[in-house]
Amino acid sequence: MVHAIRIHQNGGPEVMKWESVEVGEPGPGQVRLKQHAIGVNYIDTYHRSGLYKVALPAVIGSEGAGEVVAVGAGVADFKVGDRGAYAGAIGGYAEERLMPADRLVKLPANIDYKTAAAMMLQGMTVRYLLRQTYKVGPGTIMLLHAAAGGIGLIACQWARHLGATIIGTVSTEEKAKLAKEHGCTHVINYKTDDFVKGVKEITKGQGVDVVYDSIGKDTFPASLDCLKPFGLWVSFGNASGPVSAFDITILAGKGSLYATRPTLVTYTARREDLLANANELFDVVGKGIVKITVNHTYPLKDAVQAHRDLEGRKTTGSVVLLP
Numbered sequence: 001m002v003h004a005i006r007i008h009q010n011g012g013p014e015v016m017k018w019e020s021v022e023v024g025e026p027g028p029g030q031v032r033l034k035q036h037a038i039g040v041n042y043i044d045t046y047h048r049s050g051l052y053k054v055a056l057p058a059v060i061g062s063e064g065a066g067e068v069v070a071v072g073a074g075v076a077d078f079k080v081g082d083r084g085a086y087a088g089a090i091g092g093y094a095e096e097r098l099m100p101a102d103r104l105v106k107l108p109a110n111i112d113y114k115t116a117a118a119m120m121l122q123g124m125t126v127r128y129l130l131r132q133t134y135k136v137g138p139g140t141i142m143l144l145h146a147a148a149g150g151i152g153l154i155a156c157q158w159a160r161h162l163g164a165t166i167i168g169t170v171s172t173e174e175k176a177k178l179a180k181e182h183g184c185t186h187v188i189n190y191k192t193d194d195f196v197k198g199v200k201e202i203t204k205g206q207g208v209d210v211v212y213d214s215i216g217k218d219t220f221p222a223s224l225d226c227l228k229p230f231g232l233w234v235s236f237g238n239a240s241g242p243v244s245a246f247d248i249t250i251l252a253g254k255g256s257l258y259a260t261r262p263t264l265v266t267y268t269a270r271r272e273d274l275l276a277n278a279n280e281l282f283d284v285v286g287k288g289i290v291k292i293t294v295n296h297t298y299p300l301k302d303a304v305q306a307h308r309d310l311e312g313r314k315t316t317g318s319v320v321l322l323p
């Protein structure tokens with residue numbers, strides 16, 4: 001038996017319970033991973049609350065790093081003792097777990113477990129957002145909400161490296177400072193200031209090429225008003241709640257806008273895409289272009305507190321649980 005954080009019903013952080021669970025031996029195509037660090041992501045709160053459905057009871061958590069301790073039949077890529085990391089395979093908040101070997105990525109020697117657990121989900125998301133959903137480059141002007149969050153600090157550094165001008169939004173002055181230190185060109189406090197007005201001033205009325213919106217309800221439809229004609233609205237999260245159904249002609253009225261609602265699942269569905277994404281992330285982190293900021297670690301058994309802090313907007317950068 002090992003310990004895990006499990007939910008038996010959807011609800012607030014208090015539904016997460018520290019329990020003994022049976023892990024078992026890996027089946028065909030699976031490995032058993034002894035986890036050394038586990039990432040906390042906003043999506044974990046959606047799985048817990050029920051915004052995104054999971055079969056109950058469930059061990060939530062979608063990201064971790066550790067060593068392979070057993071290998072199932074037909075697994076050729078991993079052997080006992082290999083170091084691996086993953087994102088997007090639910091069952092993460094556990095000391096040990098089984099997982100499909102084709103979702104695990106070998107960890108380079110220069111990346112430690114804590115860094116890996118902090119960056120796989122957020123870093124691979126930033127990679128597809130900046131390199132695939134919209135090809136950010138010199139000349140790109142982008143709006144990035146929650147610029148001091150986990151996704152935010154990685155995106156600021158990576159987009160700056162690609163040559164973009166980044167307008168970031170944050171809710172406190174402390175977060176504004178942090179975003180700037182990580183490469184954000186302009187920062188707007190969207191709690192105290194009108195961010196549409198701020199974007200218009202900074203861009204001299206032109207608007208931005210792309211908006212990366214992970215806030216959802218509270219920033220809709222204002223995010224659309226920040227775009228140039230033909231600009232792209234990337235709605236990729238719901239930190240304030242989901243965007244309600246809307247009349248699509250709003251995109252015409254605001255300048256023939258494009259809209260997409262992407263997810264890491266699609267962008268890494270094929271193993272070759274997962275590896276290409278992870279390798280590019282390992283490369284930028286290995287070269288020091290992107291530094292992974294872990295400002296908050298908690299013992300795994302204190303996942304309840306980690307969720308309270310994340311949802312209470314108390315965290316910056318990435319959040320990690322240690323088994």
Ligand code: NDP
Pocket residue numbers: 040041042043121122125146147148149150151152169170171172175214215218236237238239240241262263264265310311312313314315316317
């Ligand atoms: P963050 O560290 O960015 O935390 C969320 C941040 O959102 C907060 O720190 C806060 O920053 C901001 N926020 C704004 N309004 C609210 C609110 N009402 N309640 C809580 N927070 C609010 O989290 P992650 O980096 O883990 O994830 C960021 C977003 O990206 C999430 O929406 C997540 O779902 C999404 N995501 C999407 C993926 C995809 O593939 N589609 C993959 C990974 C993440 P501030 O105080 O500055 O406003």
